[in-house]
Amino acid sequence: MVPRWVEAELSPSLIATLELGKRLTRLHQQFDQAVKAELAELGLTYAEFDVLAALNRAEPPTYRLRPSELSKALFLTSGGISNVLQRLTAAGYVEREANSGDARSRWVQLTDEGRRMAVAGLEAAARGYEEVAGGVPEETLRAAADTLREVMSHTSRRRFR
Template sequence: MGDQVDGVVAAWDVELPGVLGIELELGKRAGSVYARLNEAASRVLGKLKLTKAEFDVLAVLRASGKPYRLKPTELAARLWLSSGGTSNVLRRLTEAELISRAADEEDARSSWVQLTRQGVQVAEEAVRLTAEAQQQLLKAVPEHTSRAAADALREVLLALEARD
């Protein structure tokens, strides 16, 4: 029994034999798993009236530990966002009073982004609810299979990062 990707691979093998291989399978399968996990999280985030980008900022700030603050450049780097994209998200979160912004007293060119008390609560609720939704989705997958997939993807990423 195969998955949807097997059909795509088979079709390309007929059209361009030997051209596409494991790179197609890896990309399509990793993308499909990501999309399904992201969809489960997005349903929850919609109920919380948060976008994925807003959630990501809140989650990174919460995971940073007390006092739950980072510089915008650190946030952008951790989230793989452009500075313009980060600025838009930070503006919306400031308006929603989930984060505050303050000048860096040691560097006048920089500032801090920090979760407000409400921001900490929303971040924790969002993380819990998205984790539950994704765990529910993965219940159909044996735990050892999920662990093996995560470990294998780590090895792939480490090999790719070593090339950079």
């Protein structure tokens, strides 16, 4: 909560905005901790899971993307994506192959084991979310999601430095 001495100087709208930001940050931390704990039981970092999930969403039957596409989609640097791909390749979850259409790039694709791990990761992430939100009535969750969608429809048009 905002201290009483500050409330006198802030508008009710600004106080509500501050409360919203703090609550969203805390909720994000709770979800993040729960999901990361579930993924750790599978031996995955969040970045590794993110790559496996992105490849799993790629067009079947190849489930493949170029590293640059992964980097752009997941907001990871090329060095960051390279490190994650090295770990996933060593674990047998992805394979790299030459791109016959462009000699400068390669494809990254899920192996069968990588597809199984991607699905297991999605299930683990769902368990993490359920662990945090499990006691909240469904109507409350729906109302919160709908309200946040409305808030985001206004805020997503803004540009920040």
